[in-house]
Amino acid sequence: MKILRDTSLIFDRQMRLLLRNPVWVFVGVFQPVMYLLLFAPLLKRSLNVSSDAEAYRIFVPGLLVLLAIFGGLFQGFGMIAELRAGIIERSRVTPVSRLALLLGRSLRDVVSLLMQAVIITLLALLFDLRVFIGYVLLAYLMLALISLMTSALSYGVALIVKSEDALAPLMNTVAQPVLLLSGILLPMSLAPGWLQGVANWNPFSWAVDGTRALFRGDLGSPDVWQGLVIMAVLAILAVVWAAREFARSVR
Amino acid sequence: MIETRGLRKSFTSRRGREKKTVEAVRGVDLDVAEGEIFGFLGPNGAGKTTTLRMLATLIEPDGGTAVIAGADLRTDSAQVRRRIGYVAQGGSTWDECTAHEELVLQARMYGVSKSTAEERTRRVLQAFQLSEYADRKCKTYSGGQRRRVDIALGIIHEPKVVFLDEPTSGLDPQSRAHMWDEIRRLRDEGMTVFITTHYLDEADVLCDRLSIMDNGEVVASGTPAELKRTISGDVVRIGVPPQAVASAAEVLDPLELVTKLETHDDGVRLYTDDGAAAIPQILRTLDGADVPIGTIELNRPSLDDVFLTKTGRSLRES
Ligand SMILES: Nc1ncnc2c1ncn2[C@@H]1O[C@H](COP(=O)(O)OP(=O)(O)OP(=O)(O)O)[C@@H](O)[C@H]1O
Ligand SMILES: [Mg+2]
Numbered sequence: 075m076k077i078l079r080d081t082s083l084i085f086d087r088q089m090r091l092l093l094r095n096p097v098w099v100f101v102g103v104f105q106p107v108m109y110l111l112l113f114a115p116l117l118k119r120s121l122n123v124s125s126d127a128e129a130y131r132i133f134v135p136g137l138l139v140l141l142a143i144f145g146g147l148f149q150g151f152g153m154i155a156e157l158r159a160g161i162i163e164r165s166r167v168t169p170v171s172r173l174a175l176l177l178g179r180s181l182r183d184v185v186s187l188l189m190q191a192v193i194i195t196l197l198a199l200l201f202d203l204r205v206f207i208g209y210v211l212l213a214y215l216m217l218a219l220i221s222l223m224t225s226a227l228s229y230g231v232a233l234i235v236k237s238e239d240a241l242a243p244l245m246n247t248v249a250q251p252v253l254l255l256s257g258i259l260l261p262m263s264l265a266p267g268w269l270q271g272v273a274n275w276n277p278f279s280w281a282v283d284g285t286r287a288l289f290r291g292d293l294g295s296p297d298v299w300q301g302l303v304i305m306a307v308l309a310i311l312a313v314v315w316a317a318r319e320f321a322r323s324v325r
Numbered sequence: 326m327i328e329t330r331g332l333r334k335s336f337t338s339r340r341g342r343e344k345k346t347v348e349a350v351r352g353v354d355l356d357v358a359e360g361e362i363f364g365f366l367g368p369n370g371a372g373k374t375t376t377l378r379m380l381a382t383l384i385e386p387d388g389g390t391a392v393i394a395g396a397d398l399r400t401d402s403a404q405v406r407r408r409i410g411y412v413a414q415g416g417s418t419w420d421e422c423t424a425h426e427e428l429v430l431q432a433r434m435y436g437v438s439k440s441t442a443e444e445r446t447r448r449v450l451q452a453f454q455l456s457e458y459a460d461r462k463c464k465t466y467s468g469g470q471r472r473r474v475d476i477a478l479g480i481i482h483e484p485k486v487v488f489l490d491e492p493t494s495g496l497d498p499q500s501r502a503h504m505w506d507e508i509r510r511l512r513d514e515g516m517t518v519f520i521t522t523h524y525l526d527e528a529d530v531l532c533d534r535l536s537i538m539d540n541g542e543v544v545a546s547g548t549p550a551e552l553k554r555t556i557s558g559d560v561v562r563i564g565v566p567p568q569a570v571a572s573a574a575e576v577l578d579p580l581e582l583v584t585k586l587e588t589h590d591d592g593v594r595l596y597t598d599d600g601a602a603a604i605p606q607i608l609r610t611l612d613g614a615d616v617p618i619g620t621i622e623l624n625r626p627s628l629d630d631v632f633l634t635k636t637g638r639s640l641r642e643s
């Protein structure tokens with residue numbers, strides 16, 4: 075099928091460029107590792123849990139979701155460079171599928187996120203985190219959906235604003251409340267009632283709850299399917315919207 | 326091969342509360358024949374790129390119609406894309422990729438198999454004398470090499486029509502001459518080539534036919550020779566000090582041999598049937614009126630003279 079073929083064409087190129095310069099892996103993993111080393115030890119006491127392992131089981135899923143959100147939201151920057159170099163325009167005069175122009179890039183972002191997530195999970199194992207592999211894979215599906223959504227969103231916005239100067243504050247403004255209201259750093263169960271009420275409207279807080287349930291080994295929890303469904307629906311909406319921006323974008 | 330009627334486009338930009346509308350292209354009619362090099366000559370901001378981007382399906386026209394290689398731009402942009410190539414003014418290569426990678430990807434975006442793409446890549450690399458650098462990253466190329474890659478990218482799928490937006494801007498004279506040869510070769514292979522330029526010599530020497538564009542409108546069209554013939558006779562430019570321009574015009578205008586006269590800051594320009602015969606009389610007249618003569622120059626009319634007659638400005642100055 076044309077869309078699959080075109081997507082793999084774009085994905086291949088993006089992936090090759092990514093692997094050609096592997097510094098990003100270290101950069102991408104450095105910050106989360108700092109959180110693991112320097113922030114997580116504070117948690118055992120403040121979360122009132124009995125062991126480090128338990129603290130990590132709460133913190134690592136949040137950290138991974140954080141990575142997925144931020145990693146995705148800032149992908150637009152790379153594409154503004156491509157816009158400037160004329161790459162996007164060159165693609166848009168060919169008959170290549172517009173959806174593929176988006177998906178090829180977003181899927182690269184998903185893959186690079188998952189590579190980081192695997193590294194961080196493995197590191198967390200050194201800190202006594204114990205999880206069931208099947209559940210972790212489901213958690214990775216959640217992360218993939220989040221990163222697909224946020225990167226598509228970022229590309230769509232980048233095509234509209236067309237400049238780093240406009241994209242940076244915009245993305246920061248979106249990211250900050252999302253971060254605070256998702257219970258990423260600390261579970262929202264610690265929050266006062268009104269704050270929990272507000273957080274319920276943040277789709278990412280559902281994703282965090284679902285991912286935490288999976289790391290807990292609680293597959294039956296409604297948090298899991300609710301989180302997955304919400305993320306899947308939003309990812310599809312973001313992809314459809316951003317692909318339309320690719321189809322009509324004007325420099 | 327390309328036929329447009331009344332093509333229009335305006336841009337609205339907002340700065341704070343103020344809204345500003347630029348009518349970039351205001352009703353352009355073009356007829357480009359198959360297998361010719363057609364040129365769009367005009368100063369900065371004339372609307373050349375905007376017209377090209379409309380024809381290349383990148384922006385939607387506000388009004389008007391266009392049929393390109395038999396496909397209607399409005400209703401069948403997918404077919405238009407299959408039949409054209411487009412090379413942007415600012416280039417289109419990625420620093421970190423090699424020319425080989427870019428060309429293979431470009432060919433494949435038109436739907437051909439990997440082996441066909443490799444085959445075509447090898448062919449255009451050779452035709453554009455790029456084989457030697459093909460596996461080096463684009464950021465290491467010289468301006469001329471990079472421009473050749475851009476054009477190779479635009480024609481790798483063997484389109485019927487290729488649009489080249491300022492193919493030679495920023496190149497040294499030798500690379501420009503080289504690029505002209507490449508462009509002629511494309512035409513000789515049967516492609517219709519549509520270029521934009523603001524170089525007079527390029528329009529004159531390279532283009533089979535051209536349209537002169539100014540301020541969003543086509544002000545004249547034809548072969549370079551036809552356009553120049555619309556200006557009868559020769560052009561004589563006489564350089565005089567600024568304060569003497571008025572008096573020079575006053576004594577020269579009544580002469581019978583002068584068909585038309587224009588004044589400029591640094592002299593006058595007049596049109597006459599036989600320039601060589603006119604010069605002695607011009608000199609005598611100016612001498613008699615005590616007008617100091619700086620320089621005197623006799624030319625066959627150039628495209629610049631055509632532009633000047635149509636717009637009142639010189640392309641050289643703008
Ligand atoms: N996206 C845009 N938004 C607003 N104005 C635009 C846009 N694109 C072009 N214009 C304006 O339209 C006019 C025509 O621009 P265009 O790029 O077509 O000129 P050009 O003939 O290609 O000039 P040049 O020789 O400098 O390349 C200019 O005044 C330009 O500022
Ligand atoms: Mg231009």
